[in-house]
Amino acid sequence: MNPESGSGRLVLAGTPLGDPGDASPRLAEALATADVVAAEDTRRLRSLATALGVTLSGRVVSFYDSVETARLPGLVSALHDGATVVLVTDAGMPSVSDPGYRLVAACVAEGLTVTCLPGPSAVTTALAVSGLPCDRFCFEGFPPRKPGERRRWLAALATEPRTCVFFEAPHRLAATLADAADVLGPDRQAAVCRELTKTYEEVRRGGLGELAEWAAQGVRGEITVVLAGASAAQLAPDLDELVAEVNDRVAAGERLKQAAAEVAATAGISKKTLYDAVLAARG
Numbered sequence: 001m002n003p004e005s006g007s008g009r010l011v012l013a014g015t016p017l018g019d020p021g022d023a024s025p026r027l028a029e030a031l032a033t034a035d036v037v038a039a040e041d042t043r044r045l046r047s048l049a050t051a052l053g054v055t056l057s058g059r060v061v062s063f064y065d066s067v068e069t070a071r072l073p074g075l076v077s078a079l080h081d082g083a084t085v086v087l088v089t090d091a092g093m094p095s096v097s098d099p100g101y102r103l104v105a106a107c108v109a110e111g112l113t114v115t116c117l118p119g120p121s122a123v124t125t126a127l128a129v130s131g132l133p134c135d136r137f138c139f140e141g142f143p144p145r146k147p148g149e150r151r152r153w154l155a156a157l158a159t160e161p162r163t164c165v166f167f168e169a170p171h172r173l174a175a176t177l178a179d180a181a182d183v184l185g186p187d188r189q190a191a192v193c194r195e196l197t198k199t200y201e202e203v204r205r206g207g208l209g210e211l212a213e214w215a216a217q218g219v220r221g222e223i224t225v226v227l228a229g230a231s232a233a234q235l236a237p238d239l240d241e242l243v244a245e246v247n248d249r250v251a252a253g254e255r256l257k258q259a260a261a262e263v264a265a266t267a268g269i270s271k272k273t274l275y276d277a278v279l280a281a282r283g
Helices: 025-033 042-052 067-081 101-110 122-129 147-156 172-183 209-215 239-251 256-267 270-280
Strands: 008-013 034-037 061-063 084-088 114-118 137-139 161-166 189-194 202-207 223-228
Touching: 008 025, 008 067, 025 042, 025 084, 025 114, 025 189, 034 042, 034 067, 061 067, 061 147, 067 084, 067 101, 101 114, 101 122, 101 202, 122 161, 137 239, 147 172, 161 172, 172 189, 172 209, 172 223, 189 209, 202 209, 223 270, 239 256, 256 270
Parallel strands: 008 084, 008 114, 034 061, 034 084, 137 161
Antiparallel strands: 161 223, 189 202, 189 223
């Protein structure tokens, strides 16, 4: 659908990760001239505007997870009336693990103009300083909070050849890294990037086991984790070793199907392939 004649436009504006000096002149101009500024945290928006020497002349509305759906009709209506709506989140690019996706989707469905004002990104910043391969990567958002779901999520990355970037809350980082070391191996390389661009920026690099021990002491701040992709050896697990692991678990009292399914999930192979291999080994 083509944009409607005379309609307004939604501007997704990337904001600094921490240092206001990273803001572009275009961001300052967009904030100063917008008819409406929708912000994840209006207090942070006003602090940023003060740091940039910008006076917010338009209407300011809150736009965070809990109110996102309720705010959509009013913002879409303003856009239909010709308003320029600038959407900002606390840091980085709106809609990337932040509020914004639903508004963008609503605007696209209505044929309204959506544009982007590029800015800092924690994903690419962490990737660049990680020291890990950057030619191919994937972004996984936040890991699941529940331990079981998180371990299954990590198991799915066991055979992912691309470098993986994800966010994590500081109070869950130690548990996530401990699970990662257990599921993916303590020597799998990673980088934990803390407080990027801020005064206490820190990048810790090493194996998952080493990083898990460091995080167990307590970590604060905004966290971005960069995880190395699976090596060629990790992409081709030793089937004989997996069969032996299943047999050990069955000898310890587990049901064969359950043991085969869990070992296969961790190894990133088909549970049927492993189950058939176990039966074949038994003759």
